[in-house]
Amino acid sequence: MRDFILDDADKTFRVEASEFLARELAPRARAIEHEDSWEAIKAVVRALGEAGYLKLMFADLYRGSLARPGLTHATILSEESAYINYAFETTIATALSCAYPLHRHATAAVRDRYLPGIVDGHTIGAICVTEPAAGSDTSGMQTRIEYDAARDEYVIHGLKRYISNAAVADVYIVYGITDPTAPPGKGMSAVVVPRGTPGLSFPRRYTFMGRRGCVVGEVEFDGCRVPAENLLGEPNAGSRIMVGMFNFERVILGGSGLGVARSAFDIATRHAQTREAFGQKLGCKQLIWSKIAEMSWRIDAAELLTYRAAKLYDSGVAGKSLMKPAAIAKLVATETATYCANETVQVLGGDGITAEYGRAEQIYRDSRALPIVGGTSEMAKYLIASADLPSLKPNL
Ligand SMILES: Cc1cc2nc3c(=O)[nH]c(=O)nc-3n(C[C@H](O)[C@H](O)[C@H](O)COP(=O)(O)OP(=O)(O)OC[C@H]3O[C@@H](n4cnc5c(N)ncnc54)[C@H](O)[C@@H]3O)c2cc1C
Known part of the structure; x- marks a missing residue:
């Protein structure tokens, strides 16, 4: 069930954010992918900033229609962006990763010099x-x-x-x-x-x-x-600042993984319900049915774990206490993204690896970075086990 962990305000925000991205990002997604256009990415970042979406993490700065800004909404924004184009989403994650330490740790003069431009989308x-x-x-x-x-x-x-x-x-x-x-x-x-x-x-x-x-x-x-x-x-104090930054970045990356996974899954389910083979829809075949089920439960798990971590952050859980849930969110959602991207290519057959028949091949290529950026899956497992084995020092 979608959005089980989210409340009504979160769901309203999801609708608002996806409508915004459908207007601003979707029409530029082709230029981003086919013309390798940084300018197109930059234009969407500016639009996002001007609409107030890059202030979502900062209650004191946010002046939008939202009653309750926070990481949950930033994660929804990340998920909905990655659903359309993961490359673009990485720019949001980077913008927020810069804004966060400036907001929390910069002197007033330095914060006032650089933060407004970043959250307004005018400064990269x-x-x-x-x-x-x-x-x-x-x-x-x-x-x-x-x-x-x-x-x-x-x-x-x-x-x-x-x-x-x-x-x-x-x-x-x-x-x-x-x-x-x-x-x-x-x-x-x-x-x-x-x-x-x-x-x-x-x-x-x-x-x-x-x-x-x-x-x-x-x-x-x-x-x-x-x-x-x-x-x-x-x-x-750099290590402490870095831990705080990586904690919330990993939750945002959970949102990215989820968006990419959903995007792949939607392509796979559409294909399974339309393509015919051996006298039946492809989706009737047990081996394909099984792939859809595998993708489906992984996406549900990724969603629950990602928004659990986001909600924990929004309720004040931070530092070491957030490390494990943030690492789990990042690990599960990004591995789900590569799993779904790979299985979707398989469900589509030849269509899955050609640029002429849709985005499956792009999603496959894009998704591969997710278990590497922001701390690899191996490092996420180390963080998770460290919390569970507090008396042991891992042999890294
Ligand atoms: C597209 C992209 C964008 C990026 N953007 C940024 C950015 O904006 N800023 C930034 O600072 N960095 C950025 N990075 C870097 C990213 O954070 C690193 O690539 C990542 O942390 C892994 O480091 P590495 O590539 O040096 O791999 P390595 O650390 O060399 O690891 C190689 C492999 O060994 C595994 N490994 C390493 N140590 C162990 C161990 N003890 N036990 C088991 N396995 C281990 C790793 O998990 C990995 O699978 C980006 C990377 C990419 C690909």
């Missing part, structure tokens, strides 16, 4: 965590953020890779090591680096198997200097 943000030698293992981070007391500035040296919005962002939230002598995870900080800062460059843009329209690449910081006020929170 990027989150810079991953490095060539530090992916899942962020303790291997080599980027250095050094304090220059003489000029009251931070100086950043390092190379980040796989950064969404790499060369097109206006503001970069950069994680790096401020205290190399501290134990792993304890000496990390985060700073805000605006576009145009001397020493900031973009050596490479990646080509992915899906997610067309997205700009993902390397970002290099070669002695970039920012005022000391650009530090988020306290010095060496």
Whole structure:
């Protein structure tokens, strides 16, 4: 049953958000996919921002018709966007991931300089965590953020890779090591680096198997200097800030996985009810029937777990207590997305792998990133088991 966990206000928001996306995103989805159009993505981000949807996470900023903003509604927005085009949705996730630490941890001056543009959809943000030698293992981070007391500035040296919005962002939230002598995870900080800062460059843009329209690449910081006020929170508080950010990003990614899975499922069920083989509709065949059932229960599980995590967040559960439900939501929903994308291709046969017969092949390519971004499925399992085995230190 759809929307079992959602209340009437949430359901009303789902209708409102899907109508908005049908107007603003659906007509541009073709350009995003077939023309690899970042401009089309940017236009929808701007429309979303102007309509107030990027403020959903921030009760004090939100001035829309909603009585109760929060992660549940941001997740609904993510799900409905990903249903139409997952590549676009990643830009929302990144915008919210930038807005969140700015809102919570920036000094008033820095917050007022950068946050309004991001939540209004006029400024594009990027989150810079991953490095060539530090992916899942962020303790291997080599980027250095050094304090220059003489000029009251931070100086950043390092190379980040796989950064969404790499060369097109206006503001970069950069994680790096401020205290190399501290134990792993304890000496990390985060700073805000605006576009145009001397020493900031973009050596490479990646080509992915899906997610067309997205700009993902390397970002290099070669002695970039920012005022000391650009530090988020306290010095060496980066890990705590990152945990908060990943918690809510994983729930949003649960919404993305769910949207992608539903999109694939709808294609599969339509095909199973129309295509004929051996004198019957394809859906009458037991092996196809079974695939539909498998997809269906996985989607239901993903939905319940994703909105459980969103509702927990909205009821005030945070930090370590949210880690396990957020990781479960992300794991189940993103694995469901790749499962459904794969099975849908199989149900469609040749039509499933050709661009001429609909979106199944696009969804298949797009979905593959979901169990990797925002923390891999393996890392999600580590977070889940860590909560269940508190007396043990996992052998990572
Ligand atoms: C399209 C895209 C967009 C992205 N956007 C951003 C972004 O905006 N900002 C950002 O900072 N990063 C971003 N990333 C990076 C993403 O977060 C990383 O790719 C991810 O964290 C995995 O890191 P890695 O690719 O280095 O893989 P690795 O960490 O090298 O892992 C490789 C494989 O080994 C597994 N593995 C690693 N350690 C263990 C272990 N101890 N036990 C078992 N298995 C293990 C992993 O699960 C994975 O399957 C993006 C990535 C992609 C693909």
